[in-house]
Amino acid sequence: MFYLVVFGPPGAGKGTQSDKIIEQYGFAHISTGDVFRVNMKEGTELGKLAKKYIDEGQLVPDEVTINMLKDQVAKYPEAKGIILDGFPRTVAQAEALDSILGEDDQQVNLVLKLEVTEEEVRSRIEERRKTSGRADDEAETVERRINEYFKKTVQVLPYYQAQGKVVAVNGIGDIDTIYAQVSEAIDVKL
Numbered sequence: 001m002f003y004l005v006v007f008g009p010p011g012a013g014k015g016t017q018s019d020k021i022i023e024q025y026g027f028a029h030i031s032t033g034d035v036f037r038v039n040m041k042e043g044t045e046l047g048k049l050a051k052k053y054i055d056e057g058q059l060v061p062d063e064v065t066i067n068m069l070k071d072q073v074a075k076y077p078e079a080k081g082i083i084l085d086g087f088p089r090t091v092a093q094a095e096a097l098d099s100i101l102g103e104d105d106q107q108v109n110l111v112l113k114l115e116v117t118e119e120e121v122r123s124r125i126e127e128r129r130k131t132s133g134r135a136d137d138e139a140e141t142v143e144r145r146i147n148e149y150f151k152k153t154v155q156v157l158p159y160y161q162a163q164g165k166v167v168a169v170n171g172i173g174d175i176d177t178i179y180a181q182v183s184e185a186i187d188v189k190l
């Protein structure tokens, strides 16, 4: 099974590129943000717990997120590949992922880093806010989410760089041009 981490700040285009990967490669897709949002909508215990953090633009605690991710990964035993979109966001999550996958002699095969500047991210989220209806797309919360990425989440990169797994792609420009680089990076490792 091919495990692909799609990495980048909020608004980098992780969802957009994931959709194109799904279409071409038929991989399963786990977006931890989407799973939290579904749970919030359904009012589950997990949703209630996550809501406090998400509405504030903070990361949901590692223990909660890791347990949820483990359950999600177990849903796709037959998949050709799994896209992890929005996970891991901390080094503790990256370590936990290694041990979860390691139990089945699997590993992360590729970390695709979508490179987008803070300025670009701000203007994209501002655009998205008009239609997304996401409470956490409000200005103050967005700032916190951007900070979480540029202060905390980027620390995950050295962890994977040390394993030679990171491929950086310029995330600014035409969607198909970006995707051409994305699919090339996948094909090299597939």
Ligand code: AMP
Binding pocket: 010, 032, 033, 034, 036, 053, 054, 057, 058, 059, 060, 061, 065, 085, 086, 087, 088, 089, 090, 093, 136, 145
């Ligand atoms: P996203 O849709 O990926 O931008 O995620 C929306 C929100 O869900 C984030 O701002 C976090 O509050 C929470 N979240 C999603 N993924 C994670 C994760 N891997 N670790 C902690 N919190 C997460």
